[in-house]
Amino acid sequence: MTYPKQPKLSIVIAAWNNASLLSNCLASLEKQVDGEEIEVIVMSNYDGASEEMKRQFPFAQFVRLHEEATVPELRAQGVLRSTGKIVALLEDHCSFDANWRAEIEKAHELPYSVIGGAVENGSDQKPLDWAVYFYDYGKYMPPDRARVVTTLSGANVSYKREALEEIVNFYCNGFYENFVHDELQRRGYALYLMPSAIVYHDKNYLTNYALTQAFHHARAFAAKRISDAPPSSRVIFVMKSLVLPILLPSRIVVGIFHKGRHRKELLKSLPYLLLLLTGWSYGEFCGYLFGEGNSAGKWR
DSSP states (O other): OOOOOOOSEEEEEEEOSOHHHHHHHHHHHGGGOOGGGEEEEEEESSOOOOHHHHHHOTTEEEEEOOTTOOHHHHHHHHHHHOOOSEEEEEETTEEEOTTHHHHHHHHTTSSOSEEEEEEEESOOSSHHHHHHHHHHHGGGOSSOOSEEESOOOTTEEEEEHHHHHHTHHHHTTOOOHHHHHHHHHHTTOOEEEEEEEEEEEOOOOOHHHHHHHHHHHHHHHHHHHTTTOOHHHHHHHHHHHTTHHHHHHHHHHHHHHHHTSOHHHHHHHHHHHHHHHHHHHHHHHHHHHHOOTTGGGGOO
16 A cells, blocks of 8 residues: 655645635746645635636645635644644745745754744835734845844744644644744744844835734734733733833844844834734733733734
């Protein structure tokens, strides 16, 4: 009896935006897919797998969950379905650099089990889009050097299967990269940045949507962060959250200026950036003080 060959790389794409972004994402990956060595799984909460898209991208498996499925749920179910020796997590609003796969596989020849790449801004026309990019992905903007880091982007990260299997009970109901990475680091795994493995963030935003998402992500993050903490810790986090409207913009501005790129875009987008970070700060404050509310279900 012959058994299917285990793929070298599984790519799990969480899809919750729209078919146009997903199509661009898959088109950018198409030339990097070859036979049994790679597995591509698209996890969506909408009917992204039209017959036309299935014909256009036959290399991808399309799995639809219910329409209320959150991004962490899409990721978790995709990881659980994957079979590759390396599992990469990407999102449908990102397109792949032509050398992405080669760089990720080369990086996994190193003795690291958690490896992420850089994120460039592919949506560079509006100040609001730049603001979202800077607050969400600015720390992963090139230039950078290959090194051990403390955080990696959930939109461009990969794992050796053994590391994921060690903590499967930790993420099976929702893959929140911040907490997954914290747990892996607690178990002795280092996070490694490979800046030559690049994806491009291509999404355009409306102000109300971007601000609402910043609030809900922050509130859900904060509530989960202190879920097992004593009341005294909750009070400390509430007090610390009061300085976030000053601390967060300062960190981002210093970081972007240090990288030496897109300073003009940063200055033009600063009003939007301050607005989004105020929304994030208020979300953290509410999460620490009142819990997650319904924000975890809005993680999209």
